[in-house]
Amino acid sequence: MRQVVFNALQTSLSGGIGRYCHELSKAIYDQHKVDFKIVIREEDKNSFSFADIKDLIIVKNIKNAKQRNFYEQFKLPKLILKKYPNAVIHYPDTMAPIFAKNKVIITVHDLAFKSVKDAFTWKTTLWKNFITNLSIKKADKIVAITEFTKSEMLKYYPKINDKISVIYNGFNDFSKEHINCNNINKNILDLKDSKYILTVSTISPRKNIDGIIKAFDLIKNKISDYKLVVAGKNGWLYEEVYKIVDNLNLSDRVVFTGGINDDELKFLYKNANLFVYPSFYEGFGLPPLEAMSFKIPTIASNVSSLPEVIQMKECLFDPFDYKEISKLILKIENNQYFKDNIIKNQSQILKSYSWNKCGNNMVKFYLEG
Known part of the structure; x- marks a missing residue:
């Protein structure tokens, strides 16, 4: 053997x-x-x-x-x-x-x-x-x-x-797993009754967190009841991202969770309204698949491995163009048929992994x- x-x-x-x-x-x-x-x-x-x-x-x-x-x-x-x-x-x-x-x-x-x-x-x-x-x-x-x-x-x-x-x-289909709320930080639990866009990654330049923040800023008045939640620890050059939030006066709309455990991750996926993955470069990209398993409409960059893994052109955007990101977010928010179709197709794609x-x-x- x-x-x-x-x-x-x-x-x-x-x-x-x-x-x-x-x-x-x-x-x-x-x-x-x-x-x-x-x-x-x-x-x-x-x-x-x-x-x-x-x-x-x-x-x-x-x-x-x-x-x-x-x-x-x-x-x-x-x-x-x-x-x-x-x-x-x-x-x-x-x-x-x-x-x-x-x-x-x-x-x-x-x-x-x-x-x-x-x-x-x-x-x-x-x-x-x-x-x-x-x-x-x-x-x-x-x-x-x-x-x-x-x-x-x-x-x-x-x-x-x-x-x-x-x-x-x-990928880990967390959607079928129990969530232990006793293992979840209060600032995350408080998001349960909020509408929010979620992104999950370490904060570093290649993850393009500043891109999603700028996109969110463009449409903040059109989705005035939404927050943007950035779930992940601080990485290389993270300070620049916090400066952007301060400069755009978004401190009350952007939530940084810091590093999270599995229960917190599942909780955030379960209660999110939309998942956005704006990374400039990924070898694979697990978070979009994890998000899809919770039947959240999921959109991501059209570069590196992400088109290959996600397989849906209508869910992809140019990560270097935050105006394009904002338009796709609004399209999902305003078009129920488009949103439902994305979720339906995601279920089929997950069978590949x-x-x-x-x-x-x-x-x-x-x-x-």
Whole structure:
């Protein structure tokens, strides 16, 4: 039986990739088609109760990304070689274990650090370029999460076509899950009786939060009973977004929740009137799919992977044109037939994505050789 060691150390240390680690490892493990070992932090043990303890490699004292990177590069490859010399190692982000003797698979989610100016600090950009260049050479096989991501990789690394396969992410259908209101901050609970437009992302330049704020400002008097809710933690250069809100005198209409837990996220989706995802660049983009599952009309940028994932042209806008964003918001607000048709089509699109399907395709990928 093919043996795979899956590195899930990022599970609660990073947002989207952390969720990818957890959901994909569970979907693969539940199939029992490969001998599957999962590397986790001790703090995340409860989240992996689906796996037998003998199939978990539990690591202590990983508190931050630097400690994780060091462990992944220098300690974990030696441990795997000693205990599982014939295993394939899967690192589910762009960084491969450079000195590993085992065969290595990596998942590449995006190359924003190459394609998007000011996506990260210069130090982070330098590090990501350095480690990605080495990782692409080191990896025996590479998973791209969309055709867009594959095209980005081939743009920068044109000789690796034979290494790459596209396996789409699943998404979390939170709409079927219980919401524990005791686990929700009061400022979020207070939104229950409000009408609001929701966007979910870390506040950083490539997420284009200033674009949705400017679009909202253009139509604030036409949707005077609406608020704009920005759900996500502060990231790189977040201060500029707060300045825009102050300069436009929108402090009473724009709500910043800060970082949120799963119950708060579900609550926000459930009670939102419209979901807008104005990002300049995404390797996949999970939040729009999550929003769709709550039957919220969902619109998003017409760039990067988003048209490929969302599949509905009528729900896409130019993220560089906030007037276009505002017009599409008003069209949904004023045209009930258009709104209902979007929601109906979204239900069909969601059938394309599940972690079960993602896990099944990944197992096939493992077994190919």
